[in-house]
Amino acid sequence: MIGALLLVCFALSPRQPEFNRSLDVAAASAAVMTVASAITGLLTFVSVTGIPFSLDQTFTDGLSSFVTSVSLGQAWLGTTLIAAAVTVLCFAVRNQTALAFVTALALLSLLPMAQQGHAAGTAGHDAAITALGLHIAFAAIWLGGLLTVVLIRTTLDGGRLVPVIERYSTLAIVCFVVVAASGYVSAELRIGTLDKLATPYGILVLVKVAALVALGVFGVAQRRYLIGRLRSGSKRGAFWWLVTAELAFMGIASGVAAALARTATPVAEKLGAAPTPAEILTGEKLPPALTAASYVTSWNVDLVWVIGCAFAVFFYLAGVRRLAKRGDRWPIHRTILWIAGIVLLFYITSGGVNVYEKYLFSSHMLAHMVLTMMVPLLLVPGAPITLALRTIRKRADGSRGPREWIMLAVHSRVAAFLTNPIVAAVLFAGSLWAFYYTPLFRWATTDHIGHEWMIIHFLITGYLFVQSLIGIDPVPYRLPYPFRLVLLLGTMAFHAFFGLSLITSSGLLLADWFGAMGRTWGQTPLADQQTGGGIAWSIGEIPTVILAIVVAIQWSRSDAKETKRSDRNADRTGEAELNAYNERLARLAEHDHSSR
Template sequence: MLRLVRIIGPAVLLLAALLSTLAGLAIGGGAAAQALADPGAVVRWGLPIAKLLVNVGAAGMIGGLVLSLFALSPKEREFNAALDVAAASAAFFTVASALTGFFTMLQVTNVPLSFDDRFSATAGQFFTQIAIGQSWLITTLIGATLTVLCFAVRNHTALIFVTILSVVALVPMAQQGHAAGASGHNAAVTALGLHIAFAAVWLGGLLTIILLRKQLGDKRLITVLARYSSVALVCFIVVAVSGYVSAALRVGTLENLLTPYGLLVLAKVAALLVLGCFGVLQRRFFIERMQQSASPTRPWFWWLVVGELGFMGVASGVAVALAKSATPVAQVVATEIPAATPAQILTGDPLPPPLTFARYFTEWNIDLAWVLFCAFGIFFYLVGVWRLRRRGDSWPVYRTVLWVLGMIALFYITSGGVNVYQKYLFSTHMLAHMALTMLVPVLLVPGAPVTLAMRAIRKRKDGSRGAREWILLAVHSKPASILANPLVAAGMFVGSLWVFYYTPLFRWAMVDHIGHEWMTVHFLITGFLFVQSLIGIDPVPYRLPYPFRLLLLLGTMAFHAFFGLAIMTGTGLFLADWYGAMGWGADALVDQQAGGGIAWSVGELPTIALAIAVAIQWGRSDEKETKRLDRNADRTGDAELNAYNARLAGLAARDR
């Protein structure tokens, strides 16, 4: 029976995905013949099928790696078996990516297949000079690298880097899903990237569990299913939210749901709702019943899993058909808009209304990745506090309040009015920078998230690593001990200002959405490490004495103020072909000098708050030390004081 399921499960997945892809292409017209330069039926139908195979391969690869990291034990056979599944899937992903790139070349160039020099020259030019060809070449090369790494790397810690690389392999696919320069490009790339990555974890994890059933005993099966179920719940939420955002960008209005594209969207929504019901039944009924049953491997459970794979295949196939179908909302590039302003051409987005103080709070540019990060950050923190309270442990209320306020502040900076105007005005960009490095960390660090996680998350005893084990490993690692050193943290905090603004990194952060996301992460981490070195509660390898913390704070802020003054008095523009070419808002040089004033002045309030916090912690430390000495004196009858007096008396007697 189980052997049959291991064969039927993947077969049902592929068959359902293939049939739904073909039906979706027929409904949406994604494989219809082109009026001009038609590449032929083989390419028109073969390209979406090849992309479907890419998605299935990516799911098996990423799902197997994630399951190995968070659910399986290296002490058991299951661990190596899951990595074998990931390696085989990576090889499948590589071949499918190469086939997709080949079909894409035939569609874009419309050159008939041949073996002459002209075809070879066209292929070489496509894969080395054309952006979409370069994307598929990079994807194929990463897939080949991952195939080797999944076979060669069996170290539990090193696999985290292999998993990161497997997610990076999806980035070129996410960037192809929306026309660059079209309105909403950044939001579409973010939504599609999240959708692909978390759908891969969801689908690949379930597929890997079926393939590993022989290596998993009954008890291990229940444990692994429970862990997978928690990951699948997060994946379902992210896939649902990102899918909604993608559909909203491409459908536009409710009336467009009646178009062929809209009907495919509704079909995918229906498949996701069915999968959500499967997840609820799995978490609330199946796993509990299997834990209570003497024979958990009932046939009905495996047939339900096969059914779940079938609906996953339907959702995957419809998604591929959607990617090839024309959207009701046209993707118009800014350069094609009549009388487009320079700011529209540079950013690809419609211009916001003129900036006023009130519009900092009324205009929004939602960044889905940070919305989800903040929402999950608040949710899991509150769950941790609830766990502590439920078992009778205390947790200071002020820590919870500060953490929630910090996450709300991070959400506003990354999605509110500051995020709307920062790509047009240098001063607003600097305001976001100061908030990310100084305001948000001052709120988050006192929340002590690592300490809460260590107390709230259950410790695993089977050799696998959950969130608690990975956090502990990261905190106690050698790189973390170096980065958490107060002098290194302060150096990164100050040095990154000069390195970022006076190197091509600044341009990358402005013109590329991935660069912008990297900038936000970098500012947040450097600020968090610096504040942690001053007032942190979470454990670190070394802390400076309190007087030196104050000196470090004052010295760092002096360099920070010097940086702001350098911008205020400077006469050369940062990114003259970006901020200087906008032709929107205030004069670019005046606005840049205002940004320097923000860098110089806005940092003063967090500096004062940090100085007060260090002073308070210093006072409390002295008070605790005094109480400790008093208790020790009461317990020992002032033995230390009596010994000290006797020593002084002995010295005096010797002198006489």
């Protein structure tokens, strides 16, 4: 289901029969998944409760309660409903843009699975859910994409097989990296030490690692051998030989994964006999007392952002390298600023700030201010959209690659609305109040999915606001420079007022969370919240000053460029504009003199 939809979005052309065939594969797969999820939910209920299957009232009432009230039952119900919705949409939707949303919904069907099983254990709860979610999502793309290529093979004639295989191969390389990284994190969390590799769980992990390494080797062979053979005209034998071998090892890895899900892990997954308040609330032990050094030495790695940051740096540098190879120049300061922004993003999402923000409001606010102001201030001058549009190759077969999707997004009505300077400023300042004084704050603090949403939200709103002020990437409309300064000062006034409201507050936000951690070190929760208000007020001033300076410099350079343009035009035309202006003044003066 997921592999077919990803290929529809990124590899296949709607002008060719391959497009509709792949959607048929996605629809059929989603239908199978719907039935399989429903049956699995039913059998899980029987397994968990020990109630034999029947059609009487007791069984049906128990099953109804299981799928509506128990998290495991809710997970399988959610998976079934999402798969059913995708089945219908794959038949009903043929628009490429709309299919991107169908693909996102299909990926969402994996979320309930990621939140169950061994990932629900106490130790490393958030990291385990993240690793498992990434693992099954990218494994689905990898395996599903290959199966889809096999199933639509008969429609890939006339030279279509090579470009589709190349595009799938690129997706497969990304999937291999993510699956390997997430698999390592999952294994490390559940095995703990090397001696645990001798346990049944550890042996299964070793078998899966071996299968994954073999798949990596086949991926390299696919890029270097298969595509070359296909270009040379040797199609059938080369294609089926490699596909059969790769599917065999994928089958081994998938079977081992199923066995791992049913095998007890060497690391205990339950809370101790006397859990602390922090462990009950967060599932993690309370960290040691916060010091300045703690922000440097403490780490709580978020795999989503580690992988995201790594890919952001890699693809940016790859784009710069491609420009350099064809003789084009890319300003070095843009590259430096981009990398600095990504490094700062990596630290905030995985470093000491991420360790303490669950327990201290001040650390949470520090993360917020850096994500929404400091990181975008570094990323926006990097001009990633401009770099992407200059380096990614344009497609001519009707399919949509990264360049086509970026162009569509940049020129969409949604982008035009969101990048409007007034809208960006309202989102930037207004979401601050809406976030902290609505249930969104509780969701983002107590739920890992909410936490990830919070980071994305802060980054996007901050990026849009900074882009509207000093951005280089193309947008439909920009304010004149004087109004940019007015907009900046007005927006920052809202920020400062928010910080002051926290400093002077006498009520604790999320008192049953920040006030119930059982901390014996540091400030009281209310004092810590007031410190967070001071951070919101003071740290916000630094980027404001920097932004104001950059806007002023850009304004000055814009005036200088306009002056040079006028001077060159005057030299080229013999000051025709100035002479015409002087003649017009002379005629007006003569007319005034004659009228007297």
